[in-house]
Amino acid sequence: MASMDIRLFKDKSALVDAATTHLSAVLDDALKARGRASAMLSGGSSPKPIYEALGKVPLAWSGVGISLVDERWVPRGSAGSNADFIQACFAGTEAENAFFVPLYNGDTSPETGLAAAEQALALIAQPFDLCVLGMGMDGHTASWFPYSGGLVAALDLDNTATLAAIDASGCAVAGDHTDRITLTLSAVAASRNIILLLPSAEKLSVFKAAAKKDPLEAPVKNLHALGDRLTVYALEELK
Numbered sequence: 001m002a003s004m005d006i007r008l009f010k011d012k013s014a015l016v017d018a019a020t021t022h023l024s025a026v027l028d029d030a031l032k033a034r035g036r037a038s039a040m041l042s043g044g045s046s047p048k049p050i051y052e053a054l055g056k057v058p059l060a061w062s063g064v065g066i067s068l069v070d071e072r073w074v075p076r077g078s079a080g081s082n083a084d085f086i087q088a089c090f091a092g093t094e095a096e097n098a099f100f101v102p103l104y105n106g107d108t109s110p111e112t113g114l115a116a117a118e119q120a121l122a123l124i125a126q127p128f129d130l131c132v133l134g135m136g137m138d139g140h141t142a143s144w145f146p147y148s149g150g151l152v153a154a155l156d157l158d159n160t161a162t163l164a165a166i167d168a169s170g171c172a173v174a175g176d177h178t179d180r181i182t183l184t185l186s187a188v189a190a191s192r193n194i195i196l197l198l199p200s201a202e203k204l205s206v207f208k209a210a211a212k213k214d215p216l217e218a219p220v221k222n223l224h225a226l227g228d229r230l231t232v233y234a235l236e237e238l239k
């Protein structure tokens, strides 16, 4: 299998420009090839300027289905809602015409709401054309937090579900939002284009160091096996 494509940048604005061009080309190609496109988006500070720029790109946005790589189990209007975050990034742009599927559905917990979320997500064409990931300094990506409850099922490639429930109690980086819903590794791995954003030299170091760790300790390690469908946008490491 060909190896992942790591693209290194000296500054954040060059990274944002290049990643925005990449994301828009993936969506445009999908729209031209299949008449529709699908994008699974992460929240967080890493993709924010990219989404803000992407929303201004003239695309046939009404043919684009958008949902989330992961979500905190909180209603719209609550702090931490990734659905609100995406809406805010695209506010006032043509991207507001995209078809958005939220993952939170008001059920008591991600576990009890999982089947309905999976059913809702089936409205978006799979395999996904685009999956945009970030990474935390603890080595998590999506809501695959180290040793979290539900992580083994989320990372099991024999688990063909698209979504998994995660209990991130005890994971400091998850903060107060420990009830999560996330794409499974099989859904991410099936995506046509997977983009990992590492907009600091420290994050690139964490990503590289994950290669030698247990995948439950550094879940981002699971991306190392995805081959050339994974493109990493990173800032150069300090010498």
Ligand SMILES: O=C1O[C@H](COP(=O)(O)O)[C@@H](O)[C@H](O)[C@H]1O
Pocket: 042, 043, 044, 045, 046, 047, 069, 070, 133, 134, 135, 136, 141, 142, 143, 173, 174
């Ligand atoms: O908690 C999370 O953090 C990561 C990284 O966020 P960032 O703000 O450092 O970009 C994010 O990718 C992930 O979806 C989220 O669950």
